[in-house]
Amino acid sequence: MRIQDLPRGRVVAAVALAALILAPATVRAADSVSLPDDPTAKGLAIAEATDRSNQGFGDTKASMKMILENAYGETSVRELRSMTLENPNTEEGDWTLNVFDKPRDVDGTALLTYAKILDPDDQWMYLPAVKRVKRISSVNKSGPFMGSEFAFEDFSSTEVGKYSYKWLRDEACPAPVADRTCHVTERYPEYEHSGYTRQVVWTDTTDYQPRRIQYFDRKDELLKTLTFDDYRLYLDKFWRAHDLFMENVVTGKSTRLTWQEYSFGNGLTENDFSTNALKRAR
Template sequence: MRFFTILVILTGLQLSTMAQQIGREIMLKVDEQTNLPDEYQEMEMVQISSNGKKMNRLLKMYIERKGENRNSLIVFTSPADIEGSAFLTIENDHREDDNWLYLPILRRSRRISSTDITDKFMGSDFTYEDLQEEDLGDFSYEYLGEATVAGKAAYKVEAIAATPKKKQETGYSKRVIYVDKASSLMVKIDYYSPKGQHIKTFEAGDIRPVAGTEKFRTYAMSMTDLQKDHKTELHFSTIQINNDFRSDMFSKRTLESGI
């Protein structure tokens, strides 16, 4: 009996290790698919309240990747009351990333620290944490099987914070990620609170190839807050690559002076 008990335990460990390896391989393909030297995006953000009321905003996003780091700048262009509001992220190798939020009405930038990343971004259903690029070194991944999302085959992967720093920072106990088999893009993410409650769902669709590359992008996204019955949609009108951004694009000076 003892032998069979040990055998069952060892078999379970082997299956768990294999599931983790498969999960990481799937996420490596996601990373490869999303990795481009730079991107420029234009989009509309639509916030939808529980009573159906909508608030529309226009914004543009600049992304630059240097090695393992990604810099990004999000700028709101409409409506007039938030025009010029911007959010800058500069990823660093050996220290905390630099995150700055600029609000024209205050005429100054505010640093977003690691303790603030669970806050909502500009009143949307996305938190600052949700805007961060997936750092595979911060999480453990486990393959959970296959699923169908919007009629398409997908892999199902569980992501849990693996480093002490990430465990302390994150607002989620786990995420269940659905990766489209054909494009290797994340098309759905279920977010769970520290108490294990399913609190938010991210969905993405309208997958198209990026001109001049073999990469794909989703041109429609949404984040739904299941507790507040509130939803934020993103509709992309433009995605461009190889933009040759100016050298000071991702700086606090550009953040505050405008582009």
């Protein structure tokens, strides 16, 4: 399957937020962003400001460790590779491919995502044990990805048009940058079958990076919290968080993602993000 053969997502007024939830970019200085007073318009403007400066990254590659910890403090570690291709079509989101390398029981397992706006994301998994590609149903995107505290929908790029917004307040950012000020906003999924009723986002007003996201389940109760740390600047423009920690406040389980070896301009094409690429990604 080729990307151009897929149906296009619907256009919305504000398209395209901060790349992957796992890889947002930056605005140079807070005073470069003009924000309206209306809370709804202000929330949207903050999301758009984060998104604008990530445009033009082209493609990225990175390696990652996924550290799973249960409620008893027992841990297991997985290693994987991640690739992202920027989609020039602003009616849709970016394309991502994640491939597991270790341990042996998950070696070759791969997840391919074509992010959309309001239409359901297209997602496929390759399962090497049975040597077949499985399409992920749009109604199952809230399920856990590979036993982690990240859902399938968390591994899709977070496009602006997927949400409606509301600015709540400004306050001190969470540690370790408590000396900075964050915009605190709510965003509400506009796409169907989300596992969340809303998300509360802390965005650093210094560089417009997300520092924390709280996820509320379908009962509108706090389910989990994601924190971003160890930001590094690439190509004098693009910020990437190298430490993401997702904690389930209900079960006490957590998943930490640590990123290494980011590279840009790798010459990736849509052929590297096809369902056939899933099978040969190993």
